[in-house]
Amino acid sequence: MHRAIELALEWPYTHPNPRVGAVIAGASGDVVGEGWHGGPGTDHAEVVALRQAGEAARGSTAFVTLEPCSFHGRTPPCVDALIAAGVSIVVIGTTDPDSNVAGEGVRRLEDAGIEVITGVAEQAARQLDPAYFHHRETGMPLVTVKWAMTLDGSVAADDGTSQWITAEAAREDVHELRSGVDAVVVGAGTLRADDPRLDVRIDGFGGVQPRPVIVAGEGDLPVHAKVWERDPVVVATRDLNPPSGEVLVVDEANGWPDPRETCRRLADLGMLHLLLEGGPSLAGAWWRAGVINNGMVYIGAKVGGGTGRSPLAGLFAAIEDASEVEFEAVRIVGDDVVIAFRKCH
DSSP states (O other): OHHHHHHHTSSOOOTTSOOOEEEEEOTTSOEEEEEEOOSTTSOOHHHHHHHHHGGGGTTOEEEEEEOOOOSOSSSOOHHHHHHHHTOOEEEEEEOOOSTTTTTHHHHHHHHTTOEEEEOTTHHHHHHTOHHHHHHHHHSSOEEEEEEEEOTTSOSBOTTSOOTTSSOHHHHHHHHHHHTTSSEEEEEHHHHHHHOOOOOOOOTTOOSOOOEEEEEOOSSOOOTTOGGGGGOOEEEESSOOOOSSSEEEEOOEETTEEOHHHHHHHHHHTTOOEEEEEEOHHHHHHHHHHTOOOEEEEEEOSOOOOSOOBOSSOSOOOOGGGOOOEEEEEEEEETTEEEEEEEEOO
16 A cells, blocks of 8 residues: 555646555565556556556455545546456555545445455555545645745835745745645735746756636736736636636625635636745735635744734734644754644634
8 A cells, every 4th residue: 555655646746636546466466557647537546557467457456545436537437447357355545535436436346246445554545635635525625825934923024025035945945835736826916026927946847837826906917927928817806808817706705806715716627735825915814714724934044123014914913813723844944944834623
């Protein structure tokens, strides 16, 4: 199962499908087939591994990180392939919360006389793709907020300047962070102030670039921004005609496109993991709406020494209003510190 988990990460850009790895162990115990899912429209991990195994799959044991699918989507059901191949035992890391599967894959395998073992290295199998499980269990994408701030808690000076709070190594770390998400989200204010591309710029990067998402307010969008070269999604409360990309019109909530509806609509487009990069007004609105799940805080080796701009705009009136979080990791990156946290529910 641990080998199947390793295989699932060979191509992690599978959303809205899950990341899955599979290993076929022949009747003698030797590995005769391996596979991973290569994304929507491609063969699933089980099918790839069975094809490699060929006739050696008969009487074999299949190790799969996720319950095999039992419905016909872009590809036929994996349970049918396992049954047809004559597999004797299927060992599953974790069952699939998708309503199209949700135990049906296990039932169909057992009805065909195949022994099924579930829950093997289950936590590790779920950690392969937290965004997939979060979406299938809640209907919402996983949202990670990211900000950089001074040691005394300002993301920008009072005049709005913020480049650069962190050093080069921390900025490179942000590109690594972007490389693992489906979309990078900013507000129109950030677009006007920083003109970001919202892409991954890592030497040799061969993965899938995250899709830029611009959450528009009442102001005009800059027509010559670099992001228009990247087919962005623009979320607004009214119909717009940006230079490129597509527009999602959602209801208004407290002066912003409703965060919950925005997240659901982006998930419908296959973006199951969103990286929210700011600025403070948008981040504050999404925090208060309860759509943020975890975060990455980059603390630069600088002290502002006064009142600047905080990461989350809005009033913090009483300590009872604070949300509990769990620190997951603290790292030194170059001259700076990075704290990863998870919001407790």
